[in-house]
Amino acid sequence: MSSDYPETPITRHTLSSNAAYAKDSHPADMAQTGPAPTQHYAVITCMDARLLPSVPSALGIAPGAAHIIRNGGGSAHDALRSLLASQHMLMTEEVLVIKHTDCGFSHFAKNEVVREKVAGMGEGAKRTAEAIDFEPIGEDLEGAVRRDVEYLRAEEALKHRGKISGWVWETDSGRLRRVC
Template structure:
């Protein structure tokens, strides 16, 4: 069975009468910037206490947002539309963005049918590869704080998540930069 058909079958089992979806305002006023790694999904409720409606989640490779990137627009929307008042950047251990290299990405892209001319000159930069996820998180925090269209008073934190246990190690507490 095709994946979409499996999803639709599972959906038919649980979809019922309309439920109140709640507000588009993030109840905990939190925006989480985390990695695209699918292993992180189950940690939202169990390790972070973040359930449906509590937070906005932006998922990007390595939990990295570069200065001036399109992702800053999404982050700004979470602040101004969804009323997020704190930002938490969560990279994780055993991250593919920290372990895969540009050469490997180029090989995989070719194997998946991408023409050489269409492969970025620097796949590592294109995909935001980082050798150190902690430093990548610090770079993201600095980029967010430096963004001219985000409020200066918003706390921006970073914490490394252990992919095996869900435990968080604080890299940066944003309160010191706001209330310092």
């Protein structure tokens, strides 16, 4: 590893896990754009490491079946770039927006909460944070799901706006509940 990027326990674990995987696996041909997801759908969900698709069987997602787009809070705004490529280049037609209970983004209701923490890193960091809408969820989880679905359904650049649904994953029971 380059001395500019020191080895850490995480990088060591990642490399050793990958070596074991590559030894027994036959990697896909990555010389061309990959195939479209076999089920032609995309899931927008939170980056929370406790959640699906860390456990893809919870949604019945087989490898290659769907595009999984993850970001903080499961934001449709953040996911739009990936979703446009997914629909226009790789033939996805349906979108599931899945947010979850006990999301870190539900623990704050205003951008200022995050901006104040980032601003402690200096003026450059403060300017960066001030330019970002962190899309806090606050107490209105279902409202956040509805707003994201409405945003995507109104986005004229998307090819398939009629097949967009919104869901809440209940972290205490593992159950998925349709919102819209």
